[in-house]
Amino acid sequence: MKVIIQQRLVRLRQEMAKSGLDALYISGTDPHQSEYLPDYWQVREFISGFNGSAGFLMITKDAAALWTDSRYFLQATDQLAGTGIDLMKLRVEGTPSPAEWVGNLLPAQSLIGTDAACLSIAQFKTLKQSLASNDQKLTDCGDLMKTIWENRPPLPLDPIFEHDTKYTGRTRLEKIELIRQQTKAAKAQATLLTALDDIAWTFNLRGCDISYNPVFLSFALITETTISLYIDGEKVLPGLNQKLVSEGISVKEYAAIYEDLALLSGKILIDPDRTNQALLEAISPDASISYQLSIPTILKATKTDHELEMIKLAMRKDGIALVKFLYWLSKTVGTEEINEYDVLLKLDEFRATQDGFKGASFYSIVGYNGNGAIVHRSVTKETAAPIKAEGILLIDSGGQYLEGTTDITRTIALGKVGTLAKEDYTLVLKGTIGLAEVKFPANTPGANIDLAARQALWQTGRNYGHGTGHGIGFFLNVHEGPMSIRQEYNNRVIEPGMVISDEPAFYREGQYGIRTENVIACREWITTDYGRFLQFETLTLCPIDTRLIERKLLSESEINWLNDYHHRCYDELSPFVNDEEKEFLKQTTAAI
Structure with missing residues (x-):
């Protein structure tokens, strides 16, 4: 190569x-x-x-x-x-x-x-x-x-499909009306949509043009009187095309966006971080341009109560699949020859048994011992390391369901581990709990609460190089903006309804990687004389390996959080697994 x-x-x-x-x-x-x-x-x-x-x-x-x-x-x-x-x-x-x-x-x-x-x-x-x-x-x-580039792969032509309103809670015309209202409030006559997840969310449509992301190649232009979707016509089946046209949506060829931009007049809203330079150069000189964050980027980041309820269903389905997987892993390691790639395939197999599963939300990261320190390891059949009944296994994976998108990391003990590994693991867990439990004033950027996840590590001279939290889409991209929780400053504040990952970590190169990741949702907490305060609700349902915990490093409140979390995992997941898996779940969620 x-x-x-x-x-x-x-x-x-x-x-x-x-x-x-x-x-x-x-x-x-x-x-x-x-x-x-x-x-x-x-x-x-x-x-x-x-x-x-x-x-x-x-x-x-x-x-x-x-x-x-x-x-x-x-x-x-x-x-x-x-x-x-x-x-x-x-x-x-x-x-x-x-x-x-x-x-x-x-x-x-x-x-x-x-x-x-x-x-x-x-x-x-x-x-x-x-x-x-x-x-x-x-x-x-x-x-x-x-x-x-000889034999360059062609642009994909797979058909798009509707994401039913029983999942979305709002029709595409309702969403478009919200966009028009905000466009008008900005004293503009049009808004250009270029980010694929913005378009998929706005039109309640999904596709499979990009692995793991249910989106499709397209542009959209929404004006005061017109709605145009620019997409290869072969991707829109006749029945869907007729429905879109009946709703006043013009379906145009993908490249026609450049011609239509050349004919524009009035003010158009453009997101400078999501719109490419070639599109800007195509806009008519008769049009004026106003730069701002894409309207649907904000709308889709703040989930409605209906979307949050759907996401909770997705989390339960994912949790059921993961309990079945963890039980299989506990019975297989040490008794059969398996490797990292076998684990990746088995994860997909268990998730595929759940109704509404549409594939993984990203290529699963599976790292045994030293490979766990490769933060975004992409294991293949050829590079997979054998897994033995010793050491530590890190698994970061997620699923796409019609009800939502999941992202979870668990670090698993496969045998006895040393004192240092337990200390590392427990400090990371303290960070996961710390962010899950933090309370903060409204209008707080993510950088201002990142300390909650890192403090225990920093107090011992440890750190990790990546971000702590990213937004997660609603049956969309597993990485979604505009907010984030990381050391680098991002002025987008954390708002109620935003769904974010909580994933502190620690890595020892050549030895192991440790990451414990849940998905959390921002919620209202209380209003006092000092303003509105927000909190997080943990959505992920899956046991956290207690065999790696150094209990003396946890405070009483952290122990209570973990025991309460495990109690909820058992209550919500046990009705959907068989007797052997239920007993396994009972053991793995036992109070410490």
């Missing part, structure tokens, strides 16, 4: 030379700024061999570098070895930005190309300004992969 990557780089550099480029910036995303991509847009992986979900490249005629975050440092080190591409570690002191890196290598007046259709307006502006400080220029060179 290393030789193949080297050959691809040679061909790419030849195309760069033909276009007069001194360097090429590859954003690693698609025209919708997606985290997970259709195979057609897997440009970063094709040209570098790195298949993590985050990263970008800068390539000159003599050098190449890939930037990614701490989740992928170990993986990227391995996958880039021998390719001629250097790893740049994001958010690590001393790591240059792409503009700084290329500024150190190339002289003034150098021309750096990028595909403007795969770079957001905000990213394009930032990169252009950064390069200008080097007296270098950024230009749109289009998609150079068209000429060098």
